[in-house]
Amino acid sequence: MARTDLAIVGAGPAGMAAARVATAHGLAVTVIDEQPRAGGQILRQPPASFRVDRWLADRIYRPQQSLLQQCAGLDGVRWQHATTVLGSELTGDGITLSLNTPGGVDELRAERLLLATGCHDMPVTFPGSTLPGVMATGGIQAFVKSQQIVPGERFVFSGSHPLQLIVADQILQAGGEVAAVLFSQPRSLFWRLLRQSPVLLRYPAKLLYFTRACARLMRRGVAIQFGRVASSAHGEGRLQRVEIADSGTLEARDTIACDRLGIGFGFLSNSQLASQAGLECHWSDSAGGWLARTDEWMRGSLPGVYVAGELTGIGGADVSQREGEIAGLAAAMDAGVLAPGVAAERARPARRALRPLYRFADVLSAMSHPGAALLRALMTRESTLCKCEEVTVGTVRALLDENPFTADLNALKLQSRCGMGMCQGRYCQYQLRTLLHSQRPDLATGDDGFQARFPVKPVSIGALATTPTPEEQ
Amino acid sequence: MHCDALVIGGGLAGCATACYLAEAGLSVVLLERGEINRGASGQNAGSLHFQLEHRLIHHADALGEELQHYVALTRVAIDHWRNIESELGSELELAMHGGLMLAETDDEIALLERKAGIERGQGLEVELLDADETRARAPYLSPQVRGALYCPHEGHCNPRLLTPAYARKAARLGAEIVTHCTVGETRRQGGQWQVRGEDSRGTRREWRASVLVNAAGAWTMDIGRMANLHLPVFPIGLLMNATERAAPFIHHLIQHVGRRLSMKQVDDGNVLIGGGWSARLPQQLGQWGAGRAAIDMTALRNNLRTALAVAPGIEPLKILRSWTGITGITPDQLPLIGAVSRAPGYFVAAGGSGFTYGPTYARLLSELITRGEPSHSLAPYSPDRFAHMNMFMG
Amino acid sequence: MASRIEQGVQRGPQITLTVDGERVAAWAGESLATLLLLRDRSAFYRTRGGAPRAPFCNMGTCFECRVHVAGRGWVLACMSPAEDGMEVTTGETLPRIEVGDGAH
Numbered sequence: 001m002a003r004t005d006l007a008i009v010g011a012g013p014a015g016m017a018a019a020r021v022a023t024a025h026g027l028a029v030t031v032i033d034e035q036p037r038a039g040g041q042i043l044r045q046p047p048a049s050f051r052v053d054r055w056l057a058d059r060i061y062r063p064q065q066s067l068l069q070q071c072a073g074l075d076g077v078r079w080q081h082a083t084t085v086l087g088s089e090l091t092g093d094g095i096t097l098s099l100n101t102p103g104g105v106d107e108l109r110a111e112r113l114l115l116a117t118g119c120h121d122m123p124v125t126f127p128g129s130t131l132p133g134v135m136a137t138g139g140i141q142a143f144v145k146s147q148q149i150v151p152g153e154r155f156v157f158s159g160s161h162p163l164q165l166i167v168a169d170q171i172l173q174a175g176g177e178v179a180a181v182l183f184s185q186p187r188s189l190f191w192r193l194l195r196q197s198p199v200l201l202r203y204p205a206k207l208l209y210f211t212r213a214c215a216r217l218m219r220r221g222v223a224i225q226f227g228r229v230a231s232s233a234h235g236e237g238r239l240q241r242v243e244i245a246d247s248g249t250l251e252a253r254d255t256i257a258c259d260r261l262g263i264g265f266g267f268l269s270n271s272q273l274a275s276q277a278g279l280e281c282h283w284s285d286s287a288g289g290w291l292a293r294t295d296e297w298m299r300g301s302l303p304g305v306y307v308a309g310e311l312t313g314i315g316g317a318d319v320s321q322r323e324g325e326i327a328g329l330a331a332a333m334d335a336g337v338l339a340p341g342v343a344a345e346r347a348r349p350a351r352r353a354l355r356p357l358y359r360f361a362d363v364l365s366a367m368s369h370p371g372a373a374l375l376r377a378l379m380t381r382e383s384t385l386c387k388c389e390e391v392t393v394g395t396v397r398a399l400l401d402e403n404p405f406t407a408d409l410n411a412l413k414l415q416s417r418c419g420m421g422m423c424q425g426r427y428c429q430y431q432l433r434t435l436l437h438s439q440r441p442d443l444a445t446g447d448d449g450f451q452a453r454f455p456v457k458p459v460s461i462g463a464l465a466t467t468p469t470p471e472e473q
Numbered sequence: 474m475h476c477d478a479l480v481i482g483g484g485l486a487g488c489a490t491a492c493y494l495a496e497a498g499l500s501v502v503l504l505e506r507g508e509i510n511r512g513a514s515g516q517n518a519g520s521l522h523f524q525l526e527h528r529l530i531h532h533a534d535a536l537g538e539e540l541q542h543y544v545a546l547t548r549v550a551i552d553h554w555r556n557i558e559s560e561l562g563s564e565l566e567l568a569m570h571g572g573l574m575l576a577e578t579d580d581e582i583a584l585l586e587r588k589a590g591i592e593r594g595q596g597l598e599v600e601l602l603d604a605d606e607t608r609a610r611a612p613y614l615s616p617q618v619r620g621a622l623y624c625p626h627e628g629h630c631n632p633r634l635l636t637p638a639y640a641r642k643a644a645r646l647g648a649e650i651v652t653h654c655t656v657g658e659t660r661r662q663g664g665q666w667q668v669r670g671e672d673s674r675g676t677r678r679e680w681r682a683s684v685l686v687n688a689a690g691a692w693t694m695d696i697g698r699m700a701n702l703h704l705p706v707f708p709i710g711l712l713m714n715a716t717e718r719a720a721p722f723i724h725h726l727i728q729h730v731g732r733r734l735s736m737k738q739v740d741d742g743n744v745l746i747g748g749g750w751s752a753r754l755p756q757q758l759g760q761w762g763a764g765r766a767a768i769d770m771t772a773l774r775n776n777l778r779t780a781l782a783v784a785p786g787i788e789p790l791k792i793l794r795s796w797t798g799i800t801g802i803t804p805d806q807l808p809l810i811g812a813v814s815r816a817p818g819y820f821v822a823a824g825g826s827g828f829t830y831g832p833t834y835a836r837l838l839s840e841l842i843t844r845g846e847p848s849h850s851l852a853p854y855s856p857d858r859f860a861h862m863n864m865f866m867g
Numbered sequence: 868m869a870s871r872i873e874q875g876v877q878r879g880p881q882i883t884l885t886v887d888g889e890r891v892a893a894w895a896g897e898s899l900a901t902l903l904l905l906r907d908r909s910a911f912y913r914t915r916g917g918a919p920r921a922p923f924c925n926m927g928t929c930f931e932c933r934v935h936v937a938g939r940g941w942v943l944a945c946m947s948p949a950e951d952g953m954e955v956t957t958g959e960t961l962p963r964i965e966v967g968d969g970a971h
Contacts, residue, residue: 034927034946041926047896047948049879082946084927089770098770120928130931132909132921139925139945143869147901148876151869174872237919238909259868270928388930389741390916403509403637405650411508414515414633417741422717422930424794427923454768457927458717458791460940465777465788469770613966718915720961742915742961786964789940 004030004078006331007097007110009085009273012040013064013317014116014309014324016071021328023076025338030078030108032085032099039068040118041138042317044146052148060209064317087454088113088277090302098467100459105467112304112331115279116324117270119288119310123427124265124370126378127232130387133239137264141167150176152260156242158182158230159264161368162210167262168222169213178222179256184247184265184370187226193367199359228253231378233261247370250377266368268430269311275452279305283449286369287361288314289430290449297330297347298323306330315361322350322357375434385435386428388421396432400439407440408448409433422458425450476500476649478842479668479682481656481696483507484514485632486822487688488639488650489835494684495646497843502649502680503640504656504670510636512690516798517828518713518745519632520726520735521554523547524574524599524624525588526826527733528749529806533587539807542853544595549849550833551626557832563638565630566740572627572726573602573611575783576620581731585622588730592624599624613722613786627726629737629745632828639832654678659685659699666818684842686820691801693809693823700816703862706801706809706823710752710766712773713798716790718742727783734779744790750776752797766797800827810834810854811841815863821856869904882951887958899944899955900925900932910958911944919958935959 006022008015011033023029031038037045043064046052056065071077086098086105097108121136128134133152137159143151144167154177157164168178194200200207217224231245231252242261244254271290274281280301281290292300292307300307308327309320326347332338338346379385381394396416399406406412409432418432419425429450437443455464476499480491483505491503525533525540533540558565576582585601592599600623607621608614644650651670658669666685671677687704689696697704723738734748750773752766773795781788801824803809808825822838834854837847878894885891886906893902900922903911910919912933922932925945932944937954940962 036948046876047879047894049894049896051877053875087768089767096770120924120926123923123929130918130920132911132919135922136924136929139923142925143901143904144872147898148872148878149869149901149905150872151901151904153868153870175870238921387920390914390918403641404644405509405640405652406637407652408508411511414510415637417633420715420793422793422933423928426928451765453794453796454773455792455795458793458930460789460791461716461777461781462788464792465774465781467774469774471771613964718961720963722964722966786966790962790964791940 001107001109003109004028005110005335006112006114007032007095007108008114008116010040010116010118010309011035011038011079012116012118012309012320013042013067014320014327015040015114016067017321017324018114018116018308018328018331019077020067020070020074021325022331023074025332027332027335027337028076030080030110032080032083034082034084036081038071038079039064041142043068044142046146046148050148056145058209060205063321067321084457085273086459087456088273090277090304095304098455100457100463105459105463107467111335112306114306114308114327114331115273115292115300115311116309116320117273117311119267119269119314120426121263122265122268122430124263124375124378125383125385125393125431127380127383128234130384131233131235131239132237133235133259134233134261134263137164137167137262140260140262141170144170144174150174153177154179154258155260155262156180156182156230156256156258157262157264158242159262160184160370161264161266164262164264165210165213165217167264169216172217172220172222178217179258180244181217181222181224182228182230182244183224183226184229184374185226189367193363197363199356199363202356203360229374229378230261247374265370266365267310267314269314271311272424272426272452272456274300274307274311275449276454276456277305278302279307281449284313285372287365298327299330313361314365315357319354319357319361322354325350372434375431376438379431379435385431386416386418386421388423389417391416391418393435396435397439400436407443409436410448410451412436413450419450424452424456474502474679475681476502477682478684478686479504479666479680480686480688482688482690483509483640483650483652484512484688484690485636485639485831486690486827486835487686488636488643489832490686490688490822490839491648492639492643492646493836493839494842495643495648497839499843500647501643502651502682503643504654504668505650505652506655508652509640509650513798513800513827514636514690514831515632516713516796517632517800518735518737518747519629519739519828520737521569521628521630521829522572522726522728522735522826523551523597523627523829524572524622524728525592527728527730530584530588530730532806536805539853540591541595543807544592544597546830546833546849547597548595550830553833553836554630561638561642563634565634565638567628567630568740569626569628570724571623571625572728573607573621573623575607575614575618575727575729576731577617578619578731582620584730585620589622597624598626611723611725611727613784615783615785618783622730629726629739631739656696656699659696661700661816684818684820686822686838688822690823690827691799693801693821700819701866702813702816702819703859703866704809704821704823704856705804705859705862708754708761708799709802710754710797710799711747712750712752712768712776712795713745713747714773714776714795715793716744716746716787717793719744719790729779729783732779733776734783736780736784743793744787746776746780748776748779754799766799768795768797808834808854809856810838811851811856813856814860868907871905882949884949884951884953884955886955893949897949899934899942899947899949902949903934903944903957908957912941913958913960915960
């Protein structure tokens with residue numbers, strides 16, 4: 001079994017920053033990531049054999065671009081790409097990770113573990129949400145950034161997150177057509193927040209980036225509509241048109257022909273490994289769903305386990321990078337190779353940078369959340385709540401009516417099959433929770449999430465069964 | 474608050490007992506610490522195994538005559554399962570297409586023959602199959618399988634659905650189901666049981682009942698202690714695995730006479746693999762702690778290897794999740810069902826293949842409570858067989 | 868239908884694979900999801916209820932882009948680079964288990 005001082009799950013900004021810092025203090029580091037190259041979703045790199053001119057050249061990507069370059073030159077870090085962590089087992093004397101690698105299932109023994117697993121686009125349930133052609137806005141963006149394709153012809157974006165503007169702009173620049181960008185919030189909300197939140201003005205580069213995207217979209221005649229939402233998706237076996245409605249009343253206003261609908265209502269943390277390990281988590285409606293609790297050194301609730309980046313609360317790449325630095329210092333300090341006083345000193349710049357970044361992230365999360373009322377209204381009876389097990393909203397509502405004593409998410413999962421399929425609840429937990437809370441307003445039970453199980457992603461019986469047991473190694 | 478019967482535990486035993494007691498006209502309150510069906514009743518793999526199991530056969534000499542009683546009870550349970558969907562008015566994904574207990578060695582074949590003798594002696598239909606006959610019925614089995622004992626009644630039922638169906642029916646019949654209520658005290662006072670509980674908001678409630686049923690599963694011993702009773706039910710952690718859905722290919726319940734294996738394919742297409750592989754119970758300072766049992770990776774691999782050895786074709790199927798449950802076992806492996814003589818009005822329903830036999834145990838226990846005599850003897854399972862443990866309990 | 872961005876992009880070596888029995892050229896490093904969107908596939912797999920499904924997240928979390936690859940069973944198209952000689956099938960439903968030669 002391979003051994004390492006610090007195993008880092010996720011090669012995004014948090015994981016890369018932690019790897020850089022920890023290895024600088026002499027720790028042997030292994031970074032594990034599912035993608036073929038480092039960078040995370042923010043810098044989802046093109047294949048190594050591609051050459052792309054001016055790839056993500058805007059200055060807002062600079063901190064991560066420079067981190068990526070530094071990481072490429074690091075000794076003492078083992079990068080294990082195209083590898084999925086299936087679960088971790090904490091024993092008294094370390095942590096064993098089970099890895100699904102291209103060569104089979106393998107184990108890695110780590111003294112310490114950093115979960116920097118990032119986030120994914122928040123799924124939203126509405127009629128037609130499972131139709132081919134309905135895609136996560138972040139997923140569309142990754143096709144452009146990494147694969148260098150325009151993944152459709154005519155796009156509509158519907159959501160509540162400003163990222164929509166960036167992706168719509170990237171699609172336009174890459175030669176796609178953008179029929180509309182819809183924000184469920186009223187336009188006045190954005191103006192009000194701009195006026196009331198001076199922290200936004202501390203980051204002019206970010207504001208400028210959004211403003212430019214907005215200006216380019218408007219120049220090309222793209223309709224940016226506020227208080228509107230794609231309320232249903234239609235087509236024969238694939239997306240052909242979406243219905244646009246008032247986001248307050250869901251009254252239909254328009255129908256737009258398109259072959260891609262981007263859904264951009266913000267992000268949910270990838271919390272499955274944290275849950276499987278048994279880390280203490282708390283719920284946030286607007287900042288990413290289940291989030292791991294940490295102390296000021298990014299230590300999670302279990303000994304030897306650290307958490308950084310989106311899994312502590314959606315905050316963006318700059319927050320992730322700074323948290324990763326602190327986690328890297330903490331791992332070195334706890335390993336005894338860095339004196340606490342020195343660690344505190346070295347963490348100071350990151351902490352100073354984080355204070356306003358957290359305030360910025362809070363404003364962005366609050367501004368970008370669609371609100372429970374809209375999410376509930378979009379969930380019509382016939383829409384598919386659990387796409388893997390094909391369970392409709394109506395079925396779950398009926399179960400809740402028939403079983404008045406069912407009042408927690410895991411019990412509802414067990415009864416409804418929601419969350420028991422291939423994605424293991426990543427794409428229905430938020431909606432199921434919204435539904436449960438709306439039908440059980442007096443819910444007094446503990447805030448219990450889906451219990452993530454080993455393996456956090458499916459793996460073949462053959463691969464699992466052939467891994468040598470400790471006695472056989 | 475006063476009621477006729479108070480049931481502690483919202484698992485299968487508790488919900489089914491509450492249902493049958495309510496059906497007999499008693500006023501019933503059921504108290505559950507968490508949610509209905511969240512313990513072993515909902516976490517087990519739903520096998521209906523009527524053949525003597527691996528764990529019992531291997532202790533056949535020690536168990537002796539008790540095994541014959543057990544097989545006799547099996548026949549009652551089979552009839553009960555055949556009617557359970559209509560009885561409860563719910564679809565339960567019940568399948569009784571038969572089960573195969575596999576053998577790979579001469580010794581195992583001999584064991585099957587001996588087992589068949591005991592089972593037939595009590596009128597349980599079983600059929601000994603040779604290798605070709607076995608594979609004719611289950612072509613996915615490996616050539617290593619030398620034979621099998623076939624029981625036409627075995628199968629599976631969806632454990633996610635059964636206990637909630639009992640709870641719904643109990644509620645329809647007037648039983649009050651109180652979830653998120655932790656029992657803190659059970660006391661005998663003035664010829665009645667006085668029970669105190671506290672809900673998740675910290676509100677205390679109190680009930681008085683002539684009958685108290687301890688159906689707390691792996692926590693039977695903890696609840697028993699509140700009445701100054703030793704009820705020997707010990708927690709064990711077990712492992713189960715579910716694959717992705719596949720086109721139907723396993724039509725029977727598959728077990729193994731010499732190895733720990735149970736395997737079946739449910740209506741939804743998932744293959745469930747278990748068979749008694751252990752999971753590590755949570756420990757705190759030498760006590761069993763709260764929380765779920767942890768997966769033992771070696772047990773997991775060995776469980777899957779056992780399944781692969783008899784059904785090599787499952788190799789590409791993906792495991793969706795492995796999970797653990799905590800169930801209870803008694804010192805002699807037989808269930809603990811009936812009245813506790815030294816504590817009038819105190820009844821227990823715990824241990825011993827609680828899913829396959831749960832509905833039947835509950836019905837017989839409710840007959841014992843309401844009529845004083847069950848329609849099939851529960852004598853071999855009486856808690857009084859451990860009365861010596863309570864001799865000194867004051 | 869999806870299209871490749873040509874301006875400012877140089878792609879490396881070309882490879883050949885088959886999609887639903889048809890020979891298809893791709894650039895090394897392109898994911899199966901990319902390739903199938905370029906071929907205008909909408910049913911990457913079909914649910915048990917027969918509904919077509921296609922990529923949603925493009926990052927290995929939603930499991931909606933499952934396709935069948937000969938010798939490997941299903942894979943996530945968004946996480947799987949196209950490889951020379953690969954045989955990809957779309958629109959499959961449930962995995963089928965080889966049941967061996969049984970008693971014959």
